[in-house]
Amino acid sequence: MLIQIDHGCDRPVYLQIADQVKRDVALGRVAEGDRLPTVRELSSRLVINPNTIAKAYRELEHQGIIITRPGSGSYIAQGSSRLSEAVREKLIREQIDRLMVEAIHMQIDRRQLFGWIEEALAKFKFPEKGAGDGEDRG
Amino acid sequence: MLIQIDHGCDRPVYLQIADQVKRDVALGRVAEGDRLPTVRELSSRLVINPNTIAKAYRELEHQGIIITRPGSGSYIAQGSSRLSEAVREKLIREQIDRLMVEAIHMQIDRRQLFGWIEEALAKFKFPEKGAGDGEDRG
Amino acid sequence: MLIQIDHGCDRPVYLQIADQVKRDVALGRVAEGDRLPTVRELSSRLVINPNTIAKAYRELEHQGIIITRPGSGSYIAQGSSRLSEAVREKLIREQIDRLMVEAIHMQIDRRQLFGWIEEALAKFKFPEKGAGDGEDRG
Amino acid sequence: MLIQIDHGCDRPVYLQIADQVKRDVALGRVAEGDRLPTVRELSSRLVINPNTIAKAYRELEHQGIIITRPGSGSYIAQGSSRLSEAVREKLIREQIDRLMVEAIHMQIDRRQLFGWIEEALAKFKFPEKGAGDGEDRG
DNA sequence: GTGGTCTAGACCACC
DNA sequence: GTGGTCTAGACCACA
Numbered sequence: 001m002l003i004q005i006d007h008g009c010d011r012p013v014y015l016q017i018a019d020q021v022k023r024d025v026a027l028g029r030v031a032e033g034d035r036l037p038t039v040r041e042l043s044s045r046l047v048i049n050p051n052t053i054a055k056a057y058r059e060l061e062h063q064g065i066i067i068t069r070p071g072s073g074s075y076i077a078q079g080s081s082r083l084s085e086a087v088r089e090k091l092i093r094e095q096i097d098r099l100m101v102e103a104i105h106m107q108i109d110r111r112q113l114f115g116w117i118e119e120a121l122a123k124f125k126f127p128e129k130g131a132g133d134g135e136d137r138g
Numbered sequence: 139m140l141i142q143i144d145h146g147c148d149r150p151v152y153l154q155i156a157d158q159v160k161r162d163v164a165l166g167r168v169a170e171g172d173r174l175p176t177v178r179e180l181s182s183r184l185v186i187n188p189n190t191i192a193k194a195y196r197e198l199e200h201q202g203i204i205i206t207r208p209g210s211g212s213y214i215a216q217g218s219s220r221l222s223e224a225v226r227e228k229l230i231r232e233q234i235d236r237l238m239v240e241a242i243h244m245q246i247d248r249r250q251l252f253g254w255i256e257e258a259l260a261k262f263k264f265p266e267k268g269a270g271d272g273e274d275r276g
Numbered sequence: 277m278l279i280q281i282d283h284g285c286d287r288p289v290y291l292q293i294a295d296q297v298k299r300d301v302a303l304g305r306v307a308e309g310d311r312l313p314t315v316r317e318l319s320s321r322l323v324i325n326p327n328t329i330a331k332a333y334r335e336l337e338h339q340g341i342i343i344t345r346p347g348s349g350s351y352i353a354q355g356s357s358r359l360s361e362a363v364r365e366k367l368i369r370e371q372i373d374r375l376m377v378e379a380i381h382m383q384i385d386r387r388q389l390f391g392w393i394e395e396a397l398a399k400f401k402f403p404e405k406g407a408g409d410g411e412d413r414g
Numbered sequence: 415m416l417i418q419i420d421h422g423c424d425r426p427v428y429l430q431i432a433d434q435v436k437r438d439v440a441l442g443r444v445a446e447g448d449r450l451p452t453v454r455e456l457s458s459r460l461v462i463n464p465n466t467i468a469k470a471y472r473e474l475e476h477q478g479i480i481i482t483r484p485g486s487g488s489y490i491a492q493g494s495s496r497l498s499e500a501v502r503e504k505l506i507r508e509q510i511d512r513l514m515v516e517a518i519h520m521q522i523d524r525r526q527l528f529g530w531i532e533e534a535l536a537k538f539k540f541p542e543k544g545a546g547d548g549e550d551r552g
Numbered sequence: 553g554t555g556g557t558c559t560a561g562a563c564c565a566c567c
Numbered sequence: 568g569t570g571g572t573c574t575a576g577a578c579c580a581c582a
Contacts, residue, residue, distance in 0.1 A: 377437050383541060402527075
């Protein structure tokens with residue numbers, strides 16, 4: 001699992017790590033039950049304090065993305081969201097709105113933005129509920 | 139200009155204010171040259187420390203969204219981003235990716251997400267510059 | 277808010293703190309919106325590292341018991357459990373079973389245990405859904 | 415003796431094992447003098463490190479639940495707690511309080527909780543010593 | 553070996 | 568003033 005930290009970025013390091021693990025799960029690059037790098041290994045690889053890695057893993061565990069077994073290591077959990085449907089819709093729609101606002105202020109036009117979104121929709125591995133819906137996209 | 143603060147939300151107050159000003163510009167609710175409420179007025183209306191309002195305005199000015207004329211007030215600036223095209227594309231695509239990651243982890247399916255995005259694309263006021271804008275960029 | 281730490285106990289200090297805050301909420305000793313002691317104050321009062329207090333508060337926030345606003349402080353949130361009904365029942369019944377097992381191995385007899393449980397049921401402030409259910413108990 | 419390990423659970427494996435042995439004693443499924451599986455047998459059956467099993471047995475022996483005779487095996491001991499009466503009462507009452515706190519935060523109502531407790535009280539095999547045991551204690 | 557807890561202290565963002 | 572992040576390092580529990 002490749003993880004990169006941008007120390008110039010204002011996002012906290014521990015969240016950058018959590019983001020990237022979540023991203024790899026979302027992209028299908030890691031599967032349920034896969035073992036994550038140990039705290040110490042990632043710590044020495046990224047030259048970051050072990051506590052910071054541990055904090056990232058704890059955050060992921062709180063979100064139900066991984067489970068961590070003391071003495072053994074951390075593993076990708078089953079994908080499950082504990083939030084109600086209404087709350088999830090609200091959160092995602094807010095995030096979409098923020099994206100629109102940013103794009104407009106950066107003078108991205110609608111067609112360009114739409115193109116990038118389509119690329120992203122194709123790139124990620126969505127959980128398709130029905131059969132035969134999106135197999136030829138990703 | 140209507141601004142509402144959610145103190146239960148984890149987003150800093152000064153960014154909530156800046157977000158909403160930017161949003162109103164993006165939605166076309168306010169236009170270039172419009173005057174913003176004074177720091178003092180907004181401060182008493184929202185029952186928020188004036189320093190916080192001032193910080194929000196400073197943030198907006200830094201992003202080029204408004205201009206502040208000492209002794210006169212703050213005004214909506216021309217929509218122009220000072221960032222290079224490459225940086226703007228990178229930032230927006232990162233934001234799109236984060237949206238995909240969150241949606242997947244909240245088990246939103248692709249079709250549902252696409253629907254919400256289409257609604258948002260329609261709702262906001264994009265600067266359409268004609269058809270020949272970014273097609274040869276790569 | 278009175279909080280006491282037993283350093284001889286094997287339960288982590290940060291969980292002892294979280295337990296006692298939860299307990300005070302459950303007993304009705306603090307109400308929604310009440311402010312908790314600041315991290316620094318509790319830290320100096322209990323002679324415990326501020327990070328440990330902060331960890332307790334973060335745990336409470338993850339459980340939805342409190343909300344914490346940077347720069348302002350931490351406050352009791354609305355009582356809400358995010359777990360599904362089935363999961364909640366399973367967790368509580370497991371805890372009841374553990375109680376029975378311990379009591380039996382400590383040779384507490386059934387009547388004695390029942391008495392203590394009745395006392396506890398009366399002592400705590402349960403959310404009574406219907407009208408006129410348990411007012412004469414607590 | 416059936417023992418099952420939930421690796422997803424946060425309770426340490428060695429305590430899960432000890433819990434289940436204690437539970438079987440409390441339920442009357444095993445009686446004094448019964449022989450426990452050997453460390454080696456349980457180790458291979460549960461696919462768990464023998465050290466972990468040994469630790470569970472050590473814990474049980476420490477609590478006086480089992481006795482281990484080197485070269486012979488481990489056996490269920492006589493049910494007797496080495497703790498003083500006051501300490502036992504304190505420990506059990508604390509456990510009852512924790513149960514109340516958790517139930518309240520999970521929004522279980524008093525009647526529902528009482529029902530579950532009654533079921534558990536009936537399910538387990540308490541050592542009823544007659545009616546005149548602890549009436550003048552507290 | 554693994555992760556968890558706790559301490560001590562620096563620095564930053566927010567109000 | 569408030570809490571948040573990160574570092575450094577000691578010690579413990581678990582497998």
